[in-house]
Amino acid sequence: MIACGDPAERQAEAPAPVLADEVPPPPEGPAGLMPAFVKLPSFAYPTVFLQAPGDTSRWFVLEQEGRLRSFANVADAHEAPVVLDIHDAVVGPEVNWESGLVGIAFHPRFESTRHLYLFYVTHSATSPVGSKWVLSRFTWPRGAAQVDRASELVILSRDNRDPAYNGGTLAFAADGTLYVSTGQNAPNDTDPHPSQDPFDLAGSLLRLDVDRGTPYAIPPDNPFVAGGGAPEVYAYGFRNPWKFSIDHETGRIWVGDVGNHGWEEIDIALPGRNYGWSRVEGDQCRSDCPEDYEPPVYAYPGPHASVIAGGVYRGAAIPELQGVFLFADFMRAEVWGLFPAAGVPADADAAGDWEARRLLRTGNALRSPDLIGSITTFGVDADGEFLTMSRDGGIHRLAPRDEVARYYMGLPSTH
Numbered sequence: 474m475i476a477c478g479d480p481a482e483r484q485a486e487a488p489a490p491v492l493a494d495e496v497p498p499p500p501e502g503p504a505g506l507m508p509a510f511v512k513l514p515s516f517a518y519p520t521v522f523l524q525a526p527g528d529t530s531r532w533f534v535l536e537q538e539g540r541l542r543s544f545a546n547v548a549d550a551h552e553a554p555v556v557l558d559i560h561d562a563v564v565g566p567e568v569n570w571e572s573g574l575v576g577i578a579f580h581p582r583f584e585s586t587r588h589l590y591l592f593y594v595t596h597s598a599t600s601p602v603g604s605k606w607v608l609s610r611f612t613w614p615r616g617a618a619q620v621d622r623a624s625e626l627v628i629l630s631r632d633n634r635d636p637a638y639n640g641g642t643l644a645f646a647a648d649g650t651l652y653v654s655t656g657q658n659a660p661n662d663t664d665p666h667p668s669q670d671p672f673d674l675a676g677s678l679l680r681l682d683v684d685r686g687t688p689y690a691i692p693p694d695n696p697f698v699a700g701g702g703a704p705e706v707y708a709y710g711f712r713n714p715w716k717f718s719i720d721h722e723t724g725r726i727w728v729g730d731v732g733n734h735g736w737e738e739i740d741i742a743l744p745g746r747n748y749g750w751s752r753v754e755g756d757q758c759r760s761d762c763p764e765d766y767e768p769p770v771y772a773y774p775g776p777h778a779s780v781i782a783g784g785v786y787r788g789a790a791i792p793e794l795q796g797v798f799l800f801a802d803f804m805r806a807e808v809w810g811l812f813p814a815a816g817v818p819a820d821a822d823a824a825g826d827w828e829a830r831r832l833l834r835t836g837n838a839l840r841s842p843d844l845i846g847s848i849t850t851f852g853v854d855a856d857g858e859f860l861t862m863s864r865d866g867g868i869h870r871l872a873p874r875d876e877v878a879r880y881y882m883g884l885p886s887t888h
Contacts, residue, residue, distance in 0.1 A: 496881050497845050502810065502832035503793035505877035506845050506869035509860060512551040513544060516866035518566055518573070520641075522852035525579045525589075529855045534862070537573035539563035539593070541620065546854075557611065557620040564594045564604045568636055571656075571713070572604065575641035580683075581649055587613050589620065590628070590651065590683070592641040600632035606639050608653060610683065628681070628688045629705075631674055634659040634667075638713040647721055650692050652707065653679040654714035654728065657750070661712075661733050666751040669763070671702030671709050676750060678714065678728065678742050680707040696745030710748035710763070716850065717742070718784035720798075725822065727798055729782025730769075737780040738769035739800060739811065741822040770827050771811055779803040781848055786810075787857035791873055798827070799859060799871075801848040806835045808848070808861075835863070845869055 499505070510532075518537035524546070525533065534542045534553065539560030544553035565573040576592030583589065590610050597605040612624035633639075638656035645651055657668045657676040668676025682690040691704040698704050713731040720727065726742040736755020740748050746767035752760045755772035783799035798811040811827040835845035846863035853859055859871040876886060 498834040500833040500874050500877060502830060503874055504791045504871050505833050505874055506808070506835065506861060507872050507877045507880045509868045509870040510544070510548065510550055512549055513553055513868070514551075516542065516553070516862070518864060519849060519862040519866060520573070520575045521577050522850050522860065522862045522868070523577070523579075524852075524854065525583050526581050527584055532852070533577070535574055535577050537575065538565045539574045541574075541577065541591075554618075556613075556618070557622060559591075559593065559622065562593075562595050564596060564636065568604070571637040571639055571715075575639060575715075576608075576643040576653075578643035578645055578651065581645050587615060588683075589613060590643055592639075592643055592653065594633070594636070594639055597632050600634070602633055602636050604636050605630050605632045606641065606655070606658070608643075610688070626688060628683065629653075629674075629679075631655070631658065634663070640711070640714045642715070642717050644717065644719050646719055647724070649682070649684060651681045651683050651689075652717070652719065652726065653681065654711070654717050655679065656711070656713040656715075661751065663751075668710055668712060668750045669747070669752065671697060671706055671747075673709075674703060674705060676711045677703075677705075677709040678707045678711070678717070678726070679705045681705060694744075702745075707744055708742040708746050708748065708767075710746075710750050710753075710766075711740075712750040712754075715780075716782035718782060718851075720785040720787075722785070722787060725785070727782055727784065729780040729800055731779050732775060734776045736772050736774055737778045737802070738772040739780065739782065739798070740767070740769045743767060743822070770822065771829055773829070777804045781850070783851040783859065784853055786859060788859065789856065790858055791871070799832075799851065801835075801851070801861070803847045803849065803864075806845075806847045808832045808835065 519534050520537050521535035540555050541557040542553040543556050544550045572594040574593040578590045580586045580588040592608050594604050608629040610626045611620050613620045640654035640656040642654045655677050667673040682692050711730045714728045715731050717728040728740040728742050730738045738755045747763050747765045749766045756768050781801040785798050786794040801808045809831050814828050817826045846865050848861045849864050850862050861869045
């Protein structure tokens with residue numbers, strides 16, 4: 474949580490009005506984005522922004538080129554030292570802008586285990602494109618300033634047939650299992666397509682028990698534990714599930730699957746279900762729909778679109794967004810919300826149960842770098858409040874519409 478300070482201090486620190494050409498378009502919904510941690514040095518292509526379980530004192534930023542940085546959770550933080558550097562092992566954005574160090578999750582009992590998990594793309598002598606993705610565990614010794622790089626334990630890896638479409642988000646569920654998203658790792662026109670093969674780990678959402686087995690065990694309630702698919706696979710048929718999140722209030726797993734050219738989609742992942750790619754894009758069947766096809770809860774057309782899944786808002790600052798799933802579009806530089814449709818029960822998880830509303834536009838990062846830019850990832854603090862990071866390294870906080878307006882007019886905050 475970002476401290477606001479006392480009223481006198483806020484009055485003294487009221488910002489000067491922002492120049493008109495540096496003001497993003499006004500929010501269309503109840504909330505907007507305003508700068509946070511403005512004294513920090515720039516981050517290089519941030520891919521994840523999070524806090525460790527039970528520790529609100531620091532934030533961590535994963536950089537695509539292969540570094541993990543950390544900074545104090547105070548408004549005037551001005552330095553973000555590197556706490557792990559594996560850039561020499563990473564095939565990064567200089568090769569493909571979807572490669573690199575893209576996923577991190579701290580163990581739920583990090584304070585006692587000192588384990589964190591990374592997903593990254595590295596070199597391979599056997600892959601046709603010379604790369605593979607790796608899921609590894611690292612240890613951060615108590616009291617040490619940095620993660621012990623020599624502690625790396627490879628949990629899982631797979632050779633790539635394409636350097637892009639890696640997925641790579643990691644998240645622990647309430648039951649302690651680790652979910653991992655993987656992309657198709659193959660050209661779009663591959664036939665047969667790996668995303669339609671439940672025995673292939675590509676284009677899937679995996680579920681592992683990293684507290685048991687060597688190096689992991691299969692949860693006994695995984696959908697294919699008795700056959701019919703790889704036992705690690707929880708759901709399949711994805712193209713590039715770049716971001717997903719788990720709503721710990723409902724247990725829903727929200728997946729943003731980046732489309733090819735025609736459609737973007739948001740899914741609620743259910744065990745053993747097939748989400749259609751490459752026979753289906755968005756909610757449009759390109760060929761015969763699979764018999765076990767599970768449609769998305771929401772799809773929207775391209776071209777020039779790239780969905781960035783956020784999460785379900787559970788904070789208190791913006792009551793109008795309570796229970797709303799927030800997501801962004803990288804190419805369109807927009808933030809949207811999926812609102813439960815009127816009369817729909819709280820456990821709704823089907824297409825048509827949710828209504829999309831655009832909340833705000835963030836400007837075009839490639840043309841207006843002083844604006845918010847194109848969002849690559851969301852962060853959520855211990856109070857359920859959302860922050861964002863954009864490709865150029867800027868950090869912004871989701872705030873009530875009136876607070877955002879006061880900031881850009883140079884008026885003191887009332888919060």
